[in-house]
Amino acid sequence: MEMKNKVMNALKEVYDPELGINVIDLGLIYEIEVDEKNHVDVKMTLTTPGCPLHDSIVYGVKHCINSLAAVKTVEVQVVWEPAWTPEKMSRLASEQLKF
Amino acid sequence: MGAMYQMVPVTFLVSIWSIRLGFVQFVITAAGILSLAASFFIRLDWLPVSGGLTLLGLLIFLLQMVMSMKSQKEKNILFLFVLTALLCLFLTIMLGLLLSISLGFGRTVFDHLAILKSHILLGLAGWFTLLIMGFSYKLVPMFSLAHGFSMKLSRWVFGIYITGLALSTVSFFSLTTNLFTTGLILLFAGFTLFTVHIGQLLKKRMKKRLDKGFLFSLSSIAGGWLIHLSAAAASFFPGQEGLFGRLVYLYIFVWITFTISGYLFKIVPVLWWTYKYSGQAGQKGTPLLKDLIRERSAVIIFTLFAVSACGIVAAFILAHTVLFSLSQALFFAATALFCTEVIRVLTR
Numbered sequence: 001m002e003m004k005n006k007v008m009n010a011l012k013e014v015y016d017p018e019l020g021i022n023v024i025d026l027g028l029i030y031e032i033e034v035d036e037k038n039h040v041d042v043k044m045t046l047t048t049p050g051c052p053l054h055d056s057i058v059y060g061v062k063h064c065i066n067s068l069a070a071v072k073t074v075e076v077q078v079v080w081e082p083a084w085t086p087e088k089m090s091r092l093a094s095e096q097l098k099f
Numbered sequence: 100m101g102a103m104y105q106m107v108p109v110t111f112l113v114s115i116w117s118i119r120l121g122f123v124q125f126v127i128t129a130a131g132i133l134s135l136a137a138s139f140f141i142r143l144d145w146l147p148v149s150g151g152l153t154l155l156g157l158l159i160f161l162l163q164m165v166m167s168m169k170s171q172k173e174k175n176i177l178f179l180f181v182l183t184a185l186l187c188l189f190l191t192i193m194l195g196l197l198l199s200i201s202l203g204f205g206r207t208v209f210d211h212l213a214i215l216k217s218h219i220l221l222g223l224a225g226w227f228t229l230l231i232m233g234f235s236y237k238l239v240p241m242f243s244l245a246h247g248f249s250m251k252l253s254r255w256v257f258g259i260y261i262t263g264l265a266l267s268t269v270s271f272f273s274l275t276t277n278l279f280t281t282g283l284i285l286l287f288a289g290f291t292l293f294t295v296h297i298g299q300l301l302k303k304r305m306k307k308r309l310d311k312g313f314l315f316s317l318s319s320i321a322g323g324w325l326i327h328l329s330a331a332a333a334s335f336f337p338g339q340e341g342l343f344g345r346l347v348y349l350y351i352f353v354w355i356t357f358t359i360s361g362y363l364f365k366i367v368p369v370l371w372w373t374y375k376y377s378g379q380a381g382q383k384g385t386p387l388l389k390d391l392i393r394e395r396s397a398v399i400i401f402t403l404f405a406v407s408a409c410g411i412v413a414a415f416i417l418a419h420t421v422l423f424s425l426s427q428a429l430f431f432a433a434t435a436l437f438c439t440e441v442i443r444v445l446t447r
């Protein structure tokens with residue numbers, strides 16, 4: 001659980017370069033699994049299929065988790081079901097988009 | 100064409116059929132267009148070679164796009180918009196060839212004027228407008244973060260607009276005024292529905308503050324709507340060739356150029372950021388996309404574009420040659436600033 005929280009906190013440094021909001025507050029991260037060998041599995045989505053920044057954001061997530069000292073390996077899976085909706089955003093992110 | 104190489108994969112989630120062929124096509128088309136321009140200036144007898152090169156480049160482009168789009172699994176309305184736009188480009192090229200044959204044989208082989216009018220209509224309203232409409236349905240929700248909107252109206256936009264295109268084209272050959280008026284009214288109706296639909300999408304947006312370049316593209320839709328309205332109204336009064344010439348000019352200037360340049364102001368930084376910084380994503384200190392875009396420059400450039408367009412419209416109404424030249428000069432200055440700004444992004 002502690003490791004999962006560490007991953008969550010680290011991912012707050014990965015920003016959608018277009019919106020300037022981190023992937024956690026945007027609600028892009030669906031699932032984080034950490035096994036006993038500190039192998040991390042992430043299921044995430046993007047706001048729009050085909051987004052040209054797709055690879056950059058996924059790379060950012062991988063790189064960020066990999067840079068945590070205890071992490072052995074990282075797998076990131078991008079899924080489109082369930083599709084991202086604005087309701088998945090945190091209140092902070094919604095507020096940020098209003099300005 | 101370059102934008103198509105980016106937009107087709109983004110919109111249809113497919114890969115470009117052959118990247119290598121893309122580079123070959125670029126070299127052939129660039130050489131074709133440059134030599135074509137040189138032929139007009141220096142030696143007209145080079146035209147068959149330079150025109151042939153340009154034609155070859157265009158045909159490779161069409162093949163590349165059709166083969167890339169073929170692999171899309173679920174064909175949607177956007178697919179229909181873009182595929183029909185490509186068909187219109189093909190027809191425009193073929194009509195262009197007929198025009199050159201017609202000129203070569205002293206305008207006696209075909210109805211030169213009907214082919215010329217169809218060539219202009221299908222090139223501008225068929226190729227450019229259908230393409231901008233189709234890609235706008237992808238870009239507008241993407242840039243404004245709109246979700247939960249209906250796409251039903253887009254089918255009506257497509258159906259009505261292409262019916263308008265078909266009827267107008269037939270009217271050039273049948274010389275039927277009523278058919279021409281009906282065609283232009285349908286084009287106006289289709290464009291009006293498109294404008295309404297984009298408005299509906301924007302109402303569903305999450306991002307309240309939109310980028311200036313993107314806002315300019317959206318404003319150009321209003322300009323396009325006014326031009327369609329003017330053309331439909333003018334069609335009730337036959338013998339207005341001069342007015343239609345001016346409307347075609349404004350169509351290219353206000354609707355096509357302004358919309359594309361507004362989108363480009365956003366798309367170029369996206370592509371450059373992906374190329375330059377995607378390997379540093381997630382690292383502290385990596386610039387965001389907005390760090391590459393100078394919104395203040397966008398305001399200046401697009402204001403100058405808008406002022407020059409107003410000047411040109413006023414010059415047309417007042418038949419004022421000096422005002423027209425001044426407005427064109429202002430447009431040239433704004434274009435130079437626009438290019439400088441794009442080059443600046445590429446140095447970041």
